Amino acid sequence: MKRIYLDYAATTPLHPEVFKAMKPYLLENFGNPSTLYSYGQEARQAVENSRGKIAGLIHAKPEEIVFTSGGTEANNLAIKGVAQALGKEGNHIITCAIEHHSVLGPCQALENRGFAVTYLPVNEYGQVNPENVGNAITQNTILISIMHANNEIGTLQPVAEIGRLARQKGIYFHTDAVQTFGHIPVDVEDLGVDLLSASAHKIYGPKGVGALYIREGVKLEPLIDGGEQEDRRRAGTENVPGITGFGRAVELAEADMPGEAQRLTELRNRFIKGLQATIEDIHLNGHPSARLPGNVNVSINYVEGEAVCLNLDLENICAATGSACTTGSVEPSHVVLALGKNRQLAHGSVRFTMGKWTTGADIDRVKQALPGIVARLRSMSPLYRQDRH
Numbered sequence: 001m002k003r004i005y006l007d008y009a010a011t012t013p014l015h016p017e018v019f020k021a022m023k024p025y026l027l028e029n030f031g032n033p034s035t036l037y038s039y040g041q042e043a044r045q046a047v048e049n050s051r052g053k054i055a056g057l058i059h060a061k062p063e064e065i066v067f068t069s070g071g072t073e074a075n076n077l078a079i080k081g082v083a084q085a086l087g088k089e090g091n092h093i094i095t096c097a098i099e100h101h102s103v104l105g106p107c108q109a110l111e112n113r114g115f116a117v118t119y120l121p122v123n124e125y126g127q128v129n130p131e132n133v134g135n136a137i138t139q140n141t142i143l144i145s146i147m148h149a150n151n152e153i154g155t156l157q158p159v160a161e162i163g164r165l166a167r168q169k170g171i172y173f174h175t176d177a178v179q180t181f182g183h184i185p186v187d188v189e190d191l192g193v194d195l196l197s198a199s200a201h202k203i204y205g206p207k208g209v210g211a212l213y214i215r216e217g218v219k220l221e222p223l224i225d226g227g228e229q230e231d232r233r234r235a236g237t238e239n240v241p242g243i244t245g246f247g248r249a250v251e252l253a254e255a256d257m258p259g260e261a262q263r264l265t266e267l268r269n270r271f272i273k274g275l276q277a278t279i280e281d282i283h284l285n286g287h288p289s290a291r292l293p294g295n296v297n298v299s300i301n302y303v304e305g306e307a308v309c310l311n312l313d314l315e316n317i318c319a320a321t322g323s324a325c326t327t328g329s330v331e332p333s334h335v336v337l338a339l340g341k342n343r344q345l346a347h348g349s350v351r352f353t354m355g356k357w358t359t360g361a362d363i364d365r366v367k368q369a370l371p372g373i374v375a376r377l378r379s380m381s382p383l384y385r386q387d388r389h
């Protein structure tokens with residue numbers, strides 16, 4: 001049975017064209033970009049070529065792009081880097097409750113160092129109210145960090161509105177755009193952001209490479225010292241093959257974007273309709289239209305997300321649940337809980353994320369398999385029998 005991969009938000013397969021672009025830099029062109037002989041200069045050229053492509057995609061200047069080890073490091077660099085640079089001017093940061101752990105983690109680390117962090121709530125669709133951002137700003141606010149799209153429920157945030165507000169108040173604005181970069185249009189001018197995080201492995205590039213856009217003039221301290229690379233903002237020999245692959249992935253994403261976004265949006269809407277028609281007491285998480293093209297996230301009442309995913313896995317279908325299994329107990333998703341859903345529904349959340357190699361036939365197979373799995377699991381649930389007998 002063909003394996004159906006529906007976890008593109010977790011990671012994507014490497015595009016064969018990306019691998020082809022990387023291969024020479026793993027083998028013959030292995031030079032260190034910081035050296036002066038031609039081997040090194042070929043590597044330098046590959047790195048700068050990629051920097052130009054990434055900058056071009058988001059309407060930035062090449063010198064505003066810093067390569068990192070991924071989205072997680074880009075988020076850490078943005079948040080801790082600004083906090084370190086502006087800590088004397090203020091100690092307050094504004095973010096929201098449904099950010100990725102790589103934003104929440106640095107914020108919590110800063111709280112332990114005496115910073116104050118406001119975690120704004122979201123509405124039932126997962127959107128931050130820009131008015132709440134305005135009301136949360138104090139004299140001490142040095143940074144606002146609100147993600148462009150949520151990785152679990154796919155909701156798009158009103159980033160451009162928040163960007164205008166941040167600019168009026170002269171406060172730095174960071175967005176985690178890992179889920180939108182290369183998938184839908186992302187323009188740092190339209191969004192009004194000063195810092196923006198991206199990752200290669202969410203757009204058919206390699207794992208372990210990402211980028212942070214840092215608007216010219218933004219004050220930021222490096223996290224990693226010990227070399228002049230990346231204009232002293234990130235020391236260490238560049239990941240030349242990874243960066244080269246990232247650049248190629250951006251090129252391919254740019255060419256595919258309009259058609260692919262449209263195709264996935266149609267597939268997504270058909271998928272949601274199909275599930276709602278065949279399974280009762282199933283709830284869409286996230287916004288019905290302001291959401292990522294390839295994201296479907298549902299809460300299925302009376303079943304656990306883990307059980308659904310394990311049963312789908314038996315049928316060779318890979319899906320995800322937002323819940324995290326920590327030390328034996330299953331914690332419901334912080335994102336679905338923040339939507340105001342009860343713990344039972346939060347435990348029942350399942351995420352399907354589609355991408356380049358997802359077909360209508362794949363979705364049809366899931367639509368066929370899921371109702372039976374849900375019925376079987378519900379028949380074993382005492383709570384279901386008690387409520388429905």
Ligand SMILES: *Cc1c(COP(=O)(O)O)cnc(C)c1O
Binds near residue numbers: 073102147149151
């Ligand atoms: C995947 C992801 C990250 C982390 O990126 P890595 O490159 O895996 O470190 C950060 N934010 C969001 C929204 C993501 O989806």
